Amino acid sequence: xxxxxxxxxxxxxxxxxxxxxxxxxxxxxxxxxxxxxxxxxxxxxxxxxxxxxxxxxxxxxxxxxxxxxxxxxxxxxxxxxxxxxxxxxxxxxxxxxxxxxxxxxxxxxxxxxxxxxxxxxxxxxxxxxxxxxxxxxxxxxxxxxxxxxxxxxxxxxxxxxxxxxxxxxxxxxxxxxxxxxxxxxxxx
Amino acid sequence: xxxxxxxxxxxxxxxxxxxxxxxxxxxxxxxxxxxxxxxxxxxxxxxxxxxxxxxxxxxxxxxxxxxxxxxxxxxxxxxxxxxxxxxxxxxxxxxxxxxx
Numbered sequence: 001x002x003x004x005x006x007x008x009x010x011x012x013x014x015x016x017x018x019x020x021x022x023x024x025x026x027x028x029x030x031x032x033x034x035x036x037x038x039x040x041x042x043x044x045x046x047x048x049x050x051x052x053x054x055x056x057x058x059x060x061x062x063x064x065x066x067x068x069x070x071x072x073x074x075x076x077x078x079x080x081x082x083x084x085x086x087x088x089x090x091x092x093x094x095x096x097x098x099x100x101x102x103x104x105x106x107x108x109x110x111x112x113x114x115x116x117x118x119x120x121x122x123x124x125x126x127x128x129x130x131x132x133x134x135x136x137x138x139x140x141x142x143x144x145x146x147x148x149x150x151x152x153x154x155x156x157x158x159x160x161x162x163x164x165x166x167x168x169x170x171x172x173x174x175x176x177x178x179x180x181x182x183x184x185x186x187x188x
Numbered sequence: 189x190x191x192x193x194x195x196x197x198x199x200x201x202x203x204x205x206x207x208x209x210x211x212x213x214x215x216x217x218x219x220x221x222x223x224x225x226x227x228x229x230x231x232x233x234x235x236x237x238x239x240x241x242x243x244x245x246x247x248x249x250x251x252x253x254x255x256x257x258x259x260x261x262x263x264x265x266x267x268x269x270x271x272x273x274x275x276x277x278x279x280x281x282x283x284x285x286x287x288x
Contacts, residue, residue, distance in 0.1 A: 009195075043279060056195070069234060
């Protein structure tokens with residue numbers, strides 16, 4: 001099911017007054033499982049206009065996002081915000097359709113990656129080739145890339161070093177583990 | 189590291205004219221690791237003003253979100269949108285601190 005989001009944009013005129021509002025909201029977010037994806041943070045208006053502070057808060061679904069806004073818990077906190085800020089507040093249903101495929105390394109991704117390091121003694125090179133031939137599909141599915149350069153010395157003594165690099169931060173190590181567990185790779 | 193987001197609010201004046209722009213975007217976002225979080229879903233605006241179409245796109249980090257917007261591919265695609273829509277686009281760094 002698609003998630004639900006709060007997308008408020010806020011101009012805060014009195015930060016000290018606004019802080020009392022922020023301190024009063026956690027009970028509503030805890031009850032309705034609202035998680036902050038954006039909370040202030042560096043920003044740039046590249047087109048049109050925007051208010052100076054923006055927040056993205058993610059809820060399990062659209063109905064929960066609406067229910068949190070209407071809840072007693074949030075409606076008790078909201079009056080603490082109104083004298084100190086102006087707000088455009090949108091509550092919107094998330095998207096769970098097709099995504100752009102991830103087959104290339106995002107050019108500016110800088111987060112830590114996850115790796116497989118396999119040390120393998122190949123005892124039957126011809127048989128091993130068949131395994132290698134089917135490698136690419138499962139690795140591609142999980143954003144893996146080969147780094148072979150480090151394997152030269154191992155190759156000399158009959159071993160092979162293979163590492164798998166994940167594509168982006170969202171996939172993390174768990175994604176690499178997921179691939180191993182996917183059943184494609186049990187032969188490693 | 190915190191992710192990066194585009195938050196776009198769009199009023200489309202000409203649906204047919206807008207379609208080629210929207211159709212060209214996924215290939216551009218793919219290059220920068222972008223994924224749709226919100227894509228014009230149903231919404232309510234309980235406070236202030238809103239535009240009719242809300243879009244949120246998540247990128248691996250803030251730099252990737254900015255780089256995608258500034259890329260020649262997207263800058264070229266903007267030209268397809270401008271005659272058919274009014275947009276506010278904000279690029280913002282994500283939050284990775286403590287949660288409730």
